[in-house]
Amino acid sequence: MNRFERQIALQNIGVAGQAKIRAARVLVVGIGGLGNAVLPYLAAAGVGTIGLVDGDTIALNNLNRQILFSELHIGQKKAEVALALLKKQYTDIIWQSYPVFLTPDNIVDILPHYDLVIDATDNFATRYLINDACFLWKKPWILGAIYRYEGQYAIFNVPQQKGSYTCNYRDVYPQMPAPHEVPNCHETGVIGALVGIIGTMQAAEAIKYIAQIGNSQGNQLYYYHFLENRWHSVGLSAHPKASQYLPKNIEELKQQPYASLLCTMNSNRIISWQKALAHYLALPKTTAWIDLRAAQEMPQWTQTPYLRMAISDIESQLDMLQPYETLLLFCQTGIRSNKALGMLQQHFPDKEIFTLQGGIQNCILL
Amino acid sequence: MNRHKIIAFGIIAEKIGKTEFYLENIATTQALKEKLYNQYPFLQTLTFSIAIDHEILQEELTLEENQEIALLPPFSGG
Numbered sequence: 001m002n003r004f005e006r007q008i009a010l011q012n013i014g015v016a017g018q019a020k021i022r023a024a025r026v027l028v029v030g031i032g033g034l035g036n037a038v039l040p041y042l043a044a045a046g047v048g049t050i051g052l053v054d055g056d057t058i059a060l061n062n063l064n065r066q067i068l069f070s071e072l073h074i075g076q077k078k079a080e081v082a083l084a085l086l087k088k089q090y091t092d093i094i095w096q097s098y099p100v101f102l103t104p105d106n107i108v109d110i111l112p113h114y115d116l117v118i119d120a121t122d123n124f125a126t127r128y129l130i131n132d133a134c135f136l137w138k139k140p141w142i143l144g145a146i147y148r149y150e151g152q153y154a155i156f157n158v159p160q161q162k163g164s165y166t167c168n169y170r171d172v173y174p175q176m177p178a179p180h181e182v183p184n185c186h187e188t189g190v191i192g193a194l195v196g197i198i199g200t201m202q203a204a205e206a207i208k209y210i211a212q213i214g215n216s217q218g219n220q221l222y223y224y225h226f227l228e229n230r231w232h233s234v235g236l237s238a239h240p241k242a243s244q245y246l247p248k249n250i251e252e253l254k255q256q257p258y259a260s261l262l263c264t265m266n267s268n269r270i271i272s273w274q275k276a277l278a279h280y281l282a283l284p285k286t287t288a289w290i291d292l293r294a295a296q297e298m299p300q301w302t303q304t305p306y307l308r309m310a311i312s313d314i315e316s317q318l319d320m321l322q323p324y325e326t327l328l329l330f331c332q333t334g335i336r337s338n339k340a341l342g343m344l345q346q347h348f349p350d351k352e353i354f355t356l357q358g359g360i361q362n363c364i365l366l
Numbered sequence: 367m368n369r370h371k372i373i374a375f376g377i378i379a380e381k382i383g384k385t386e387f388y389l390e391n392i393a394t395t396q397a398l399k400e401k402l403y404n405q406y407p408f409l410q411t412l413t414f415s416i417a418i419d420h421e422i423l424q425e426e427l428t429l430e431e432n433q434e435i436a437l438l439p440p441f442s443g444g
Contacts, residue, residue: 034444122444145441147376177413234417
């Protein structure tokens with residue numbers, strides 16, 4: 001008996017199609033709700049090489065949709081946990097885990113090893129980075145994204161005859177939306193089954209593209225409305241301004257402003273200043289505010305008591321944080337607090353740890 | 367009199383409070399945008415694309431009767 005005989009039996013796949021699936025190298029960026037739906041179906045179908053990229057850690061509130069993970073995994077890296085679980089289940093696949101966030105620097109080393117990219121991210125910065133890098137390296141990629149009860153997906157940059165490519169994301173939206181213009185799942189809420197539908201559609205498009213079956217040829221964007229049970233497709237064409245925003249080479253890619261990237265990492269660990277203050281007022285004894293700046297940095301935080309702790313001192317001062325259940329980290333712009341968040345999550349997997357949105361420069365409570 | 371069905375997606379549907387509505391006597395896509403910006407000023411600062419009868423709009427057109435117009439914002443979550 002062959003593990004794949006039921007799909008080899010399909011008229012369009014056959015032994016030749018299965019060989020194409022086996023030879024394929026697919027990179028999945030983001031192991032949230034979408035990634036959790038995409039990965040098992042790619043693996044079960046026998047995709048030969050699968051890469052997993054995500055620098056985020058597993059939180060309790062991920063578990064309504066990130067179905068590979070359980071309470072045992074809280075605080076651990078998504079890419080490492082998913083790798084361990086899937087490797088055990090599918091021993092014949094070459095697995096590669098990248099427990100980091102994708103950046104213009106590291107994408108240069110990762111992307112060339114893959115034939116197809118699945119965008120299962122939750123932010124525009126990474127999505128535009130994937131789009132632009134795939135454009136430069138001439139690789140197709142599959143979008144998946146969610147807004148409340150709606151989802152969208154598409155395959156972009158598919159090679160055509162005569163050396164041309166189908167539309168890319170910048171043909172639909174030439175420029176990156178402003179930060180916070182479109183809220184994401186941690187702000188709006190999300191139901192697991194919808195992410196599962198869109199993630200499974202991404203896996204289906206991937207398999208169709210790899211095995212070269214069906215009508216997965218790009219230039220189409222699909223919308224699905226969960227409550228209204230409605231699909232809507234849109235035919236795409238080249239945007240006259242798209243090319244002016246695409247990088248011309250790797251140097252230009254590295255200079256593009258995907259910078260908000262740094263601040264939107266660990267996105268489900270970002271809390272607004274108002275929400276943080278409300279949380280503190282409700283639970284003042286078990287909530288600690290932590291200022292990661294030097295004493296002379298302005299403005300000062302005056303609304304609540306706080307602890308001051310430089311990033312370099314965190315490891316030696318962990319005892320001070322032991323009594324608290326919630327840690328609210330802030331700095332000037334959110335970069336240091338994001339870094340501290342990663343460190344503290346390793347030490348305190350059971351604590352609720354947040355970074356204050358945009359740093360104190362973005363605080364309207366002062 | 368020409369009449370067009372407008373279908374709104376994502377944050378646009380949420381902000382205007384409905385997924386479908388109708389606009390009448392709109393001759394061109396430029397007039398359509400003016401009317402939408404006027405009626406829903408938040409659209410002026412929001413990223414979105416427009417599709418006419420399931421085809422994305424990339425240059426201004428004259429609208430024909432009973433065309434279906436979709437307002438398509440990007441989604442972020444995953």
